[in-house]
Amino acid sequence: MKTSEGVFECGDLSLQQGGTLKNARIVYKTYGTLSPARDNVIVYPTSYSAQHTDIEWLVNVEHCLDPSRYFIVIPNMFGNGLSSSPSNAATKAGFPRITTFDNVTQQRRLLAELFGVARIKMVYGWSMGAQQAYHWAALFGADVERIVVNCGSAKTAPHNFVFLEGVRTALHADPHWNGEYFTAKPEAGLRAMGRIYAGWAASQTFYRRELWRGLGFTSLEDFLVRNWEANYLRRDADDLLCQLWTWQNGDISANDLFRGDLEMALSSIKARVLLMPSATDLYFQTDDNRAELPHLKDAKLAEIPSVWGHRAGNPFANPEDAAFIDAQVEALLASA
Secondary structure, X not given: OOEEEEEEEEEEEEOOOOOEEEEEEEEEEEEOOOOOOOOOEEEOOOOOOOOHHHHHHHEOOOOOEOOOOOEEEEEOOOOOOOOOOHHHOOOOOOOOOOOHHHHHHXXXXXXXXXXXXXXXXXXXXXXXXHHHHHHHHHHHHHHEOEEEEEOOOOEOOHHHHHHHHHHHHHHHOOOOEOOOOEOOOOHHHHHHHHHHHHHHHOOHHHHHOOHHHHHOOOOHHHHHHHHHHXXXXXXXXXXXXXXXXXXXXXXXXXXXXXOOOHHHHHHOOOOEEEEEOEOOOOOOOHHHHHHHHHHOOOEEEOOEOXXXXXXXXXXXXXXXXXXXXXXXXXXXXXXX
């Protein structure tokens, strides 16, 4: 498989919430070959705390993001530790607020300026990646042919916001938080965050059936320590807070184009939309997508029949859910 990694220099970026992101940069990776007509492009944005190496398992000839057919671009989200983030800034003090709008407008520049691509075959996103996919469709009209909203929503729901408040407060409770940034690695806060997250990301049935055993863990405690605590201990806590703010404030209508009118933003979307929630997701719920569906011109809702909760949308260790996702996305790509 042909791959390439690079950096897109955005320059000094004036942000939607005010302020400037100095010397902004997006780290990206591409897979496959761009067609002569530049008509085989799939954009695959990253999700919360993820970097491209965490999600690229889906880019495979055996899955729906087939690099032998498509030119797939993974742009790392601002704040994820690779693209411009608190952890790689000159100073963490005063690092600005970054919206999903800021992310996708620069991603579009990347595609246009580096690859000469104006029209996107599909934007595929899971979780925060799904929020970015929704923004691509709302902001860029007919230039986006299809989007996959996998365990995501057009606007972060109030209950989702409250879940994230629990995560944020756990990090802030660490003694290394000085009110603006962390003065040292907040190990206690990151471990607490991991345990809170564990209760939200998988369903009650997942735990009742002890499905973590099939992932190689010997006990529930082992799963919490080696999976959830370890997952966040490998990340910078200020980066996690930066992305968390972006997530909490996700809203495709929060811009000058739609002025807060979510129904107008949804009804403006010209792309064919696949809404693919998990039946047991505890924070991006199917009901959020059901409420969006009547306002979309060309959309289908296909609920993943899974007990893996939110993790059903990123089933790298769950072949059954992966097969469901592959079939739905391949049908979307085959549609006229």
